[in-house]
Amino acid sequence: MANVGINEFKNGMKLLINNEPWNITDVDMVKPGKGQAFTRIKIKNLKTGRVVDKTCKSTDKMQTADVMETDYQYLYADGEYYYFMHPETYEQIEASKESVGDNAKWLLEESMCTVTLFNEEPYVVVPPNFVNLKIVDTDPGLKGDTSGGGGKPATLEGGAVVQIPLFVQIGEVIKVDTRTGEYCSRVKD
Amino acid sequence: MNSDWKSQCPLQTLKQRAFLMSKIREYFAHHNVLEVETPILSSAGNTDVNIESFTSQSINLDCSKSYLRTSPEFPLKRLLCSGIGDIFEIGKVFRKEEISKTHNIEFTMLEWYRVDFDYKQLIQDVIDLLKFIFSAFSQPFENVETLTFNQSFQQFLSIDLSLVTDTQLNTYCANFGYSGSQLSRDEALDFLFATQIQTKLNKENLTFITLYPASQAALSQINPHDPSTSLRFEVFYRGQELGNGYQELTDSQELLERFKVDNQKRQTQGKQMVDVDCRLLATMENGMPACSGIAVGLDRLLMVLLGCKTIEEVLSFNAGNS
Numbered sequence: 001m002a003n004v005g006i007n008e009f010k011n012g013m014k015l016l017i018n019n020e021p022w023n024i025t026d027v028d029m030v031k032p033g034k035g036q037a038f039t040r041i042k043i044k045n046l047k048t049g050r051v052v053d054k055t056c057k058s059t060d061k062m063q064t065a066d067v068m069e070t071d072y073q074y075l076y077a078d079g080e081y082y083y084f085m086h087p088e089t090y091e092q093i094e095a096s097k098e099s100v101g102d103n104a105k106w107l108l109e110e111s112m113c114t115v116t117l118f119n120e121e122p123y124v125v126v127p128p129n130f131v132n133l134k135i136v137d138t139d140p141g142l143k144g145d146t147s148g149g150g151g152k153p154a155t156l157e158g159g160a161v162v163q164i165p166l167f168v169q170i171g172e173v174i175k176v177d178t179r180t181g182e183y184c185s186r187v188k189d
Numbered sequence: 190m191n192s193d194w195k196s197q198c199p200l201q202t203l204k205q206r207a208f209l210m211s212k213i214r215e216y217f218a219h220h221n222v223l224e225v226e227t228p229i230l231s232s233a234g235n236t237d238v239n240i241e242s243f244t245s246q247s248i249n250l251d252c253s254k255s256y257l258r259t260s261p262e263f264p265l266k267r268l269l270c271s272g273i274g275d276i277f278e279i280g281k282v283f284r285k286e287e288i289s290k291t292h293n294i295e296f297t298m299l300e301w302y303r304v305d306f307d308y309k310q311l312i313q314d315v316i317d318l319l320k321f322i323f324s325a326f327s328q329p330f331e332n333v334e335t336l337t338f339n340q341s342f343q344q345f346l347s348i349d350l351s352l353v354t355d356t357q358l359n360t361y362c363a364n365f366g367y368s369g370s371q372l373s374r375d376e377a378l379d380f381l382f383a384t385q386i387q388t389k390l391n392k393e394n395l396t397f398i399t400l401y402p403a404s405q406a407a408l409s410q411i412n413p414h415d416p417s418t419s420l421r422f423e424v425f426y427r428g429q430e431l432g433n434g435y436q437e438l439t440d441s442q443e444l445l446e447r448f449k450v451d452n453q454k455r456q457t458q459g460k461q462m463v464d465v466d467c468r469l470l471a472t473m474e475n476g477m478p479a480c481s482g483i484a485v486g487l488d489r490l491l492m493v494l495l496g497c498k499t500i501e502e503v504l505s506f507n508a509g510n511s
Contacts, residue, residue: 006369007286028289028290029287029288029289029292030289030380030383030384031287031289031292031383032379032382032383032387032430033423033430033432033433034237034239034240034405034407034433035239035375035376035379035382035383035405036239036372036375036376036379036380037239037286037287038367038369038379038380038383038384053366054366054368054369055366055367055368055369055380055384056367056368056369056370057369057370057372057376058286059458060369060370
């Protein structure tokens with residue numbers, strides 16, 4: 001990709017550093033009245049979310065990364081790849097296990113996911129912020145507690161384990177925040 | 190974007206800005222320093238390697254383009270050479286690519302010159318002016334601290350500039366988060382000063398940093414007692430840079446040499462060379478009076494007076510919506 005002068009950096013630009021794409025989240029200039037100008041950027045690794053500060057001469061150049069975020073509909077998995085379809089062009093793409101990572105447990109067929117394409121290959125797959133999933137296993141023994149004070153672990157379809165209130169039972173569908181992995185509410189039909 | 194026709198600054202701030210200007214004029218009237226106006230568009234530019242000028246169409250027969258001034262320094266010095274005495278100017282100056290929380294591409298500069306003042310007398314003049322202005326704004330004016338450039342490196346970084354090598358300076362910069370291309374000695378000093386020293390300058394004090402390295406003399410005299418330093422100083426208020434002053438270089442031959450060195454550096458860095466001010470050099474050949482001068486950013490001064498964190502809080506409109 002293009003080499004871009006650091007003085008042209010803006011929030012949201014994607015940089016290529018050690019073959020990994022990073023997102024610029026903050027740009028500021030440090031300029032002594034008489035002297036070399038420096039640009040300080042905060043960048044976030046698109047995969048790991050790690051945030052790093054970098055300071056360079058404003059006259060330096062850095063490589064930008066070919067990164068695009070697009071919404072795709074999740075179709076199915078075959079054990080090796082996860083398959084997604086573009087809702088308008090019906091183009092299908094296959095995402096590696098690595099790109100889906102831990103998010104695999106939140107993938108529900110037909111749900112819309114945000115797929116980050118890096119060099120036109122799926123690099124990160126982000127599920128919707130909230131998904132509705134059925135409880136396939138939890139301890140049924142505890143009843144009658146509606147205070148919500150305590151909790152118990154529950155296994156959901158897809159394999160995620162979340163803490164749920166004691167009164168929620170096997171077979172019920174719950175709404176979960178995929179960003180935190182936390183229970184939100186029961187979903188009634 | 191929808192409401193960017195509005196001024197982003199409270200109208201009260203604009204009234205305080207006008208009050209600041211009136212107080213500065215009052216101070217200089219009281220001290221018999223004459224207000225002058227000089228051209229904003231000039232056929233010669235500033236060769237300083239780290240300052241970029243806007244250019245426009247030619248304005249007279251002997252130039253192919255013109256420059257928007259980055260400071261009124263050259264025409265003011267031409268007036269000094271013609272014997273005008275102490276002068277000041279308040280006006281807009283322009284610097285390309287300078288955008289940050291404390292930079293706007295065009296800003297208001299106060300520049301003044303005192304004939305027969307050495308830099309220490311000028312520092313006292315700066316203190317007197319700021320004392321006058323701070324009291325007019327009912328702001329406390331705390332202690333004043335003066336450190337030489339070398340002392341500041343010793344005090345805040347335990348670096349002895351007479352001993353430290355360029356490689357060691359680059360290592361310090363890397364340890365303090367620099368990750369760009371190799372730095373020259375002056376660039377490394379700029380980085381360390383701006384990120385490690387300026388930010389720690391005593392938060393309650395007005396700080397003067399004096400005797401910058403000779404390689405950063407700009408247009409100041411080389412220190413006659415120590416040729417490794419220059420008679421240049423900067424003034425900071427709670428770590429915010431407000432102004433840059435010199436005991437002025439008056440030798441036209443040496444000035445021409447510095448312009449040439451600047452342009453050579455520009456060439457090696459792939460920057461545009463700048464037309465030097467031949468009229469300034471010609472006037473100086475007839476003798477320039479011994480003097481000291483300083484440029485102060487008035488937007489920044491208003492920021493510190495009003496406790497604003499960003500420059501746009503004190504501008505009617507900024508580069509983003511002008």
